[in-house]
Amino acid sequence: MTTWFITGASRGIGRELTEQALARGDRVAATLRQPERLDDLAGKYGELLWRRRMDVTDTAQVERVLGEAFAAHERIDVVVSNAGYGVFGAAEDLADEQVERVIATNITGSVQLARRAVPWLRRQGGGVFVQLSSQGGHLTFPGFAIYHATKWGVEGYFEALAKEIEPFGIKTVLVEPGMVRTGFYDAAERVPVSAPYRGGPADTPALPVENMVGSQSGVAHAIIEAALCEDPPLRLLLNSDAYDAVTATVRRRLAAWESQRDLAYAADTDYVGA
Ligand SMILES: NC(=O)c1ccc[n+]([C@@H]2O[C@H](COP(=O)([O-])OP(=O)(O)OC[C@H]3O[C@@H](n4cnc5c(N)ncnc54)[C@H](OP(=O)(O)O)[C@@H]3O)[C@@H](O)[C@H]2O)c1
Structure with missing residues (x-):
């Protein structure tokens, strides 16, 4: 039987993962800011569902709850760092507190969770760490800069971390859904x-919110399949919009770099003046 530890299990992808895992007969250690939001699942699944209040920005609480979860279960096979949110607006217009809080949630919360989960996973001989990233960890929309900063941040952090912890039998999966x-x-x-940005790119973010193609249950199912397969992928690009946009973006980026090859190599040579 697989045991999961999930952050942000109150709603959305986190709750869907919780429900699908429980429906498979798995155990779930679900963490969320309001545990009572899972009362219905607790009634239905009894001891299979373990839950605790946890805000991912409270590192002391994350450490304590992780310790309690690992103590309460024989082993935890998959840790899912899912909690996160977005902020829309021109980068200049955001309040300092908004910038700091979204970084504290989406990046620092994920980093501190991983730093505290890895010793447990290492001691039990391995496991899988799933980090929710986004197509927005590879491409950008104006009006969403701080969110991209957090998702590009987790992409870099977890790609490097994956190499460090792979020798301990710990696999890392970066989940990159579309909308x-x-x-x-x-x-x-x-x-x-604010006035200078009115009518400009930040005022009309090109996010087709009305035409979202991504299915919450489809994404959760794909995460479960990937986390439990024999060789979990480092990157899990999900949904047709993300697949098309990210592959096209990366191709354009590669072509732009390749067109600058001579410039790149020339910078190896000392500059001696005109
Ligand atoms: N939906 C998309 O289009 C999309 C696309 C790509 C990536 N993602 C990523 O997928 C993840 C889940 O998003 P979603 O679509 O399921 O969004 P959602 O429905 O808004 O759910 C977000 C979850 O994060 C929790 N959360 C937020 N701040 C938290 C904190 N400080 N501590 C603990 N929990 C916190 C929320 O809890 P509360 O109920 O307490 O607020 C909620 O459970 C996020 O990391 C998001 O960036 C989403």
Whole structure:
């Protein structure tokens, strides 16, 4: 039987993962800011569901809850760092507190969770660490800069971490969905653009919110399949919009770099003046 540890299990992808895992007969250590939001699942699944209050920005709480979860279960096979949210608005217009809080949640929360989960996974002889990233960890939309900073941040951190912990039998999976029909876009903070940005790119983010193709249950199912397969992939690009946009973006980036090859090599030579 597989045991999961999941952050942000109250709604969206985190809750869907919790429900699908329980429906498979797995155990779930679900963490969320309001544990009572899983009362219905607790009634249905009894001891298979273990839950604790946990805000990922409270590192002391993360450490304590992780310790309790590993103590309460024989082993935890998959840790899912899912909690996160977005902030829309011109980068200049965001309040300092908004910048700091989204970084504290999406990056610092994920980093500190991983730093505290890895010793447990190492001691039990391995496991899988799943980190929710996004197509927005490879491409960008104006009006969403701070969110991209957090997802590009987790891409770099977890790619490097994956190499460090692979020798301990710990696999890392970066999940990169496109736009998924969850409450994410309703929950996102929206900062009205100030006068200089009105009518500009930050004022009309090119996010086709009305035409989201991603299915919450489809994404959760893909995460479960990937985490439990024999050789979990480092990157799990999900949904047709993300597949098309990320592959096209990376191709364009590669072509731009290749067109600059001579410039890149020339910078190896000392500059001696004109
Ligand atoms: N939906 C998309 O289009 C999409 C696309 C790519 C990536 N993602 C990523 O997928 C993950 C899940 O998003 P979702 O679509 O499921 O969004 P969602 O429906 O808005 O759910 C977000 C979850 O994160 C939790 N959360 C936020 N801040 C938290 C904190 N400080 N501590 C603990 N939990 C916190 C929320 O809890 P509360 O109920 O307490 O607020 C909620 O459970 C996020 O990392 C997001 O960036 C989403």
